[in-house]
Amino acid sequence: MESIEAKEALNGPLAESQPRLKTILDHIPSLIAYWDRNLRNRFANQAYQAWLGVDPESMPGKHLREVIGEERYGLNLPYIEGALRGEKQTFERSIPSPDGSHVRHSLAEYIPDIVAGEVQGFYVVVSDITPIKQAELAQRASEERYRQVVEDQTELIGRSRPDGTMIFVNEVYCRFFGKTGTELIGRTWHPVAHPDDIPMIENKLSLLSPDNPVAIIENRVYAADGCEHWMQFVNRAFYDDDGNLQEIQSVGRDISARKQAEQDLVASRAQLHALLAANERGREEQRKEIAREIHDQLGALLTAIGFRVDALNRLLGDTPQVAEEAALIKSLASRASLAARNICDRLRPPALDDLGLIPTCRWYLQDWSALVGIPARGRFGPLHSEPSDQLRTDLFRIFQELLTNVAKHSGATFVRASISSTDHALHLRVIDNGGGFDTGRTSRGYGLPGIRERMARHGGKLDITSVPGASSATVTVPLDGAP
């Protein structure tokens, strides 16, 4: 029970504060009013003038229907009744401005005024949420556009949370993996990826950062057909203003055909190198074989012919004509023997197998020098260890090729050659004082590519320096397991 005195006592400060409160309420850009349980207005702020074209001063005592019109009253009636039952109401309304120039998107709240369990009336607060609404609409439109763009793609598009959980997949993505969006969204991307590739993918994704938000990853996946496909995903990370990873958008395309072509190319190159190497080995074997045959068959016979002629000469040599003929045959046999030996040496000098790389190259340099008439000086070895049969053969053939190049092209008048080795590498070098050549071009016949091909088998390389007056070709081969 409130006494009249108490009410009076309260009314004093209240009356004082009322104008201030009114000023504040009149400046709030929301409709604020109080309606009693009979729906008669008790208070309304200035916003009613701006929003509805109604003078708030004229409102007290008026019925709600009168103020907002029959139609709107009908619309709002369920909320009005709700508020009068004591339940807070919140709903949205589009309210046209009095001059009809624009519409306010509004959020209306009816807040019941309950005293001692009885609804006395309700407060009305209607806020203008037009900017929020517009932003929402714009976002929805943009999302719709995004969805359409995404659905029109032939690429797979998926978005995932930092933990890998998919939050979006497009049609193509679903079709490719033969799953529905529901099956994919809410789970991580891991099951579609090839297990062997997952650590690599995770590693690359973990390197994403605001400064480096894109990772292009090529990995294998299992498509709807159960087959393994090579995919390229362009992964873009999105961060909030504090640099926290929000989501990753992945756009993927099937690169199986390209991968296959790449693999085929690599395989075919390897095959080509292997074939070349096998071909070389075969040729080398054949040369060795032919040289041995010539040496064994022909050499021994020619030697024997020499012996027989000597014998004949002893028997009939008293006749000058016979002696002369015998000497001639002997000389022919000797020349044939020499020719056979030269052929054998050109096929494959026996010293290469008997004595090794250094003695053979030393001999070859002298032989070459005498043949082409270019003075030469060699500095050879000693080597830490004799190279393997294959390497020895390749190095000797390279040595021959380099000297052949000098003789053919350089116009050199002096040559230096050297072979040396360190713990880790073997160096073979041929230097000449000829005219030099353009190192950028391999116009010196097929020699240089052939040398590079031979070196590639041993992980070695060919370096060439050339200026007018001096050219140097150096072959370097790594020696593994050398002491």
Next chain:
Amino acid sequence: MKARVIIADDHQVVRQGVREILSRTPDLEVAGEAVDGAEADALARSGRADLLILDIALPIRRGIQVLESLRADGIKLPVLFFSMYSASQYVDYARHAGAQGFVGKDADEADLLRAIRRILTGGTCFPARHRVAPDAAAGDDPFKSLSRREFEVMQALAGGTSLQEIAARLGVSPQSVTTYRRRLLEKLEVRSNAELVALAIFHGQI
């Protein structure tokens, strides 16, 4: 008493030829014949011979392996290589490995006998190596005549470094570098940086 000779050759016609040559001499006789390297090695170790005439291209064990194995075991039996192979490929090796001579199979009977007899009297008989007389000027290393500083300047010049940069790097004045350059060009007998580069490449300095 005749000197006893082992003939090791896988070709019967060759063994026969050598046997006939030896049989006509008053001072030489055949102590045994080997048709492969293993037989040659065994005969040589029997101690019944004064000389081993050894082919290189023998089956089972190559002639050079036979020689190496004999010498490794301290067997000093003189060895004369009688081979169709180029003497120039094998002479250095044969000397070094402890052989006493090398005669090509295209040699005259007289050459073979001369070699056998020379070796039996304690000598050696190798063909003279045909040497290519190297161009004396081109042979020596002209860079040896440079001082350490001149060598540094030479390397920098040949590498395309500017005089200013060389001066800065060596901590001397550009004038000093110019002086080093003039001196080293004189010593190397070249007239320009281009010639210097060529010479440096030629002598493996860069």
